[in-house]
Amino acid sequence: MRKLIIFSLLLTLLTSCGEYYQVQKSTDYDYKLDYAKRAFESGKYVQASTILTDIVTVFKGTPKAEESLYLLALSHYENKDYVSSGAYFNTYYTRYPKGKYTELARYYCGYGYYLDSPESQLDQSGTLKAIEELQAFLDHYPKSDKVTIAQNAIFELQDKLTLKELQNAQLYYNLGNYMGNNYESAVIVAKNAIKDYPYSKYKEELELLILKARYQEASQSVDEKKADRFRVVLDEYYSFINNYPDSHNRKEADNIYHIATKYIND
16 A cells, blocks of 8 residues: 555656656747646746746737736745845836736735845845835835735834844944044944934834943043043933833943943032
8 A cells, every 4th residue: 555655656746747847848838837827836836937937028918928927926936035036026016017916016025025134244235125125015005905014024124224233333332442432433323223213122222332332432531521421421321211211221321320420520
């Protein structure tokens, strides 16, 4: 019985592979499209995309062009090749701005780039591309049932960009006064991140880093500059506790405050 099952599976596999090679050699493009659809429905996305790549230009200008191009993009998407799928989805919605699949093409284009977005320490051009495409989707289809998914993806991507800026600011902070005032650079990077992404979940960490950088800058200053710079520290402290009165970093902030007041009062 087991041998019979194995034989049946092998026969099915060989038959399937045989048809695939037969389709590749065929000049019947309708047959190729039909096979590509069946391959897609069976989860054979590589086979589907390979066949569709051969016929998508042939169908250009015909009623089947739109469907074949969209299915090609979707095959790459399902195969997790989001860069290729994004390019084809972009071609689709550019070529068919009011097409049957335009809403989905715009959504999958952006969401694919979202899924392909790299870790925060890497280059974030893909993340920016994802935000751009998802925002364009929201602008074109504000009543789509996928609006919430797209919005949440954008928020997550923006947090990733903010985290990268936080890491950059932290790097400047760690460098201290090595070859220049890196504390000031840390403050600039952190403040720009807050300005660009005011609702990020990393906002508190950015504001705390600004306070700490101002404190280090003041404490390492020459005596004649300490009083003025510690006044800046106090300004940052009051801003931080007003925004986060119950912060788990409150103790650290309060310690900075107590040290700063000594320099102001002396």
